[in-house]
Amino acid sequence: VVTEAGHAGDGFGAELVAALGDKVLHGDPDAMTAYVRDQCLIVPAGTPGWVVRARSQADVEVTLTLAERHGIRVVTRGAGTGLAGGANAEDGCVVLSLAMMSRILDIDPVARTARVEAGVLNGDLDAAAAAHGLAYLPDPGSRAISSIGGNIATNAGGMCCTKYGVTGDHVAELSVVLAGGRVLRTGSRTRKNVSGLDLTRLFVGSEGTLGVITEATVWLHPRPAAGSTVVAVFASVERAVAAVSALTLEVAPSVAEIMDSTTLAAVDQMSAMGISGVGAVLLLRCDGPAAVIEADRCEQIAAQFGATETFRTDDESEGAALMEARRLALPALERLGATLLDDVAVPVHRLPALIRGVQAISASRKVTVATFGHAADGNMHPTVVYDPADHQAAERARAAFEDILALAIDLGGVLSGEHGIGVLKRDRLSLQLDEVSLEVMASIKRSLDPLGSLNPGRAY
């Protein structure tokens, strides 16, 4: 923001402060530090000119109105838990934080809907729903600390997607402030709606590039009753994936996680669970009225596909203890060094090829890579582990990360299953999307944000 833009910026700042008062941070780099980047530490972040801590949709409208008038770019952020640099500031932009827009506006237990501001944390919404015997089902790993707005902007996944769908499947309506400050309302509170284009789904996963999601109406569901948990140990990834494919022909597990041998070794090192030295482990949960029947079948099918051991419990606290191994995967790997967490997805039957290919990349790049993730979705988190003090290791780690993206595409997969493209994978998008796709996305972007001021330089 220099010369002409600098003058424009000065005017912007003055008008912004006049309109929003102490909701605006500026000129204090320390205070602004917390708003500069998300949890993806390997892509650069710039220095914003201003931070707006919006408290209402009206604050967002003011910010986008003034930003358009003065030609200032806007980077929107929620809780800042993103893993792709999607919330990273650029120099001279205004960072628009929705973290303080955290009101649950309405829970309607009869309609089974909740209307929330974008900054509401996923876990807080679920807790509020629980008070009515209902649940907000989407369960990204970050659910305790990530916000609904960000979940929607990245179409966040989680463990239960195989049975309950991704975030987008739970969104009924959105309020969006468009570039320039107009308010768009999308969707309906009906289960079916084919009146016009599905703008709700267009904004889901659009990573803040088309407008700023300020409010959402989401569907709530009956709270799943306590389920049954099965852990199955396999000599190979191939057998574990074959078991998942077979069992999903008969039952609908709510969780079907896989961990490869490298992940298991790290977890065992941290917790001494005694499940290392094997090829792969499946963690399965079944819930609903047929949970026990379904868990029985999971155990039988796992054995049929060569599980060397199975553990099974219908007790909720025992089940939670078994799931702990999966939740330890990333913390256990983070103890071993710096990590690059990836988020590729492939067709489920290509999972063995993905995990074997990742092992080969690990060997050739001389870095540890552990793979774990959502087996029934084919969405894996190969995680590169390296010594951050070793510059060459860091370069090899980044090369391994790039190799994994190319491998996923070779296997008919995608660059991101649930984290988004952000800045991190922006330059790799043409691996997956052809020129026409990219042009169509760009033309839709232009139609909604002609000046290109919303989340520039990211997503697509």
Added chain:
Amino acid sequence: VVTEAGHAGDGFGAELVAALGDKVLHGDPDAMTAYVRDQCLIVPAGTPGWVVRARSQADVEVTLTLAERHGIRVVTRGAGTGLAGGANAEDGCVVLSLAMMSRILDIDPVARTARVEAGVLNGDLDAAAAAHGLAYLPDPGSRAISSIGGNIATNAGGMCCTKYGVTGDHVAELSVVLAGGRVLRTGSRTRKNVSGLDLTRLFVGSEGTLGVITEATVWLHPRPAAGSTVVAVFASVERAVAAVSALTLEVAPSVAEIMDSTTLAAVDQMSAMGISGVGAVLLLRCDGPAAVIEADRCEQIAAQFGATETFRTDDESEGAALMEARRLALPALERLGATLLDDVAVPVHRLPALIRGVQAISASRKVTVATFGHAADGNMHPTVVYDPADHQAAERARAAFEDILALAIDLGGVLSGEHGIGVLKRDRLSLQLDEVSLEVMASIKRSLDPLGSLNPGRAY
């Protein structure tokens, strides 16, 4: 197509015939009659200049390339089973029929996907999937005669949506020919994908206005085992809807249909099932591993909410016989006169208000209106019945139809749940969508079809 446009049209026709030969019909009104309209008889259809019976995506590319070059408008049609005039020709347009693009290109039982041309009939795809023990689950009432392309273009619903979702939930990838002839490929064969905008969902339900869907990859699923069927008779609509709301807190029926007293009287008149003179009937089916447990609960909950009678069977052929009453609803009403079939949706808990409101409209407009539909989705088909020979009755019928749209909107509902807007409801869209929504839809349309040549004058 006169004067300048006429000259352009002449050139278009010559080039079209040169490229596509006898796939082009022109100058023979009788041969073209079959391509002029869909099954919505109450909105006008024009006289096309040409009909292209495409046999491949390349034929579609040629047609759209020439149409753009010569400024000719294009109306796309599949099997012509639409209920909103979405396929009705306009004067001087080229009608592009995809009915002969009916090849199932690939069924992959391991990946559980099918790749099909747009003209494949829904029922034919499901039959092909069944040969692999799999199912294509979306089940619009027209499934035996409607095509996948049209199902996707309208995001068609059906009876099983409450458990298995609408058409859009089953689409993995699309091939779309854009205005001007470029080919866009959307989506992926992975269960999760947040790489760029969700163009697949943008085309689902877009009613042919953004491009011509030529191919789709859809998800197949394990074939649901034979289920259990419950019929519950209630003294009032209110009790029936309360029962549906309560039972969906515990179980996931694959079908939950409701018929009001007017519908039941018509069905009874046709088939003497002995279920007239009651307030409402629910038809419920449960499938999957917990079918029997779930059907037990459905029966118990229906009784708890005041069902005066319940019938229950776990036998598939008996179940089919019970479902017959629902399938007879529309044929039974059509025996009574001309019909105007509507397709509104409201939040489920507003269904009693919708059905009561429709009864009031029936009384005030002095036409019969019967309501039946998908109770767990809130998607109803109030059907106006009138004497087509009585001009005034036809006018009152149309007025009742309009009243029902306004009623649905008043109840927080939508103009169409699963049939689409087409030409039929085009002028009523502003009842549901505000100015900003309509402008955003128009701007997306312009970004993909700047000349406005695809399916002009319909959908949004």
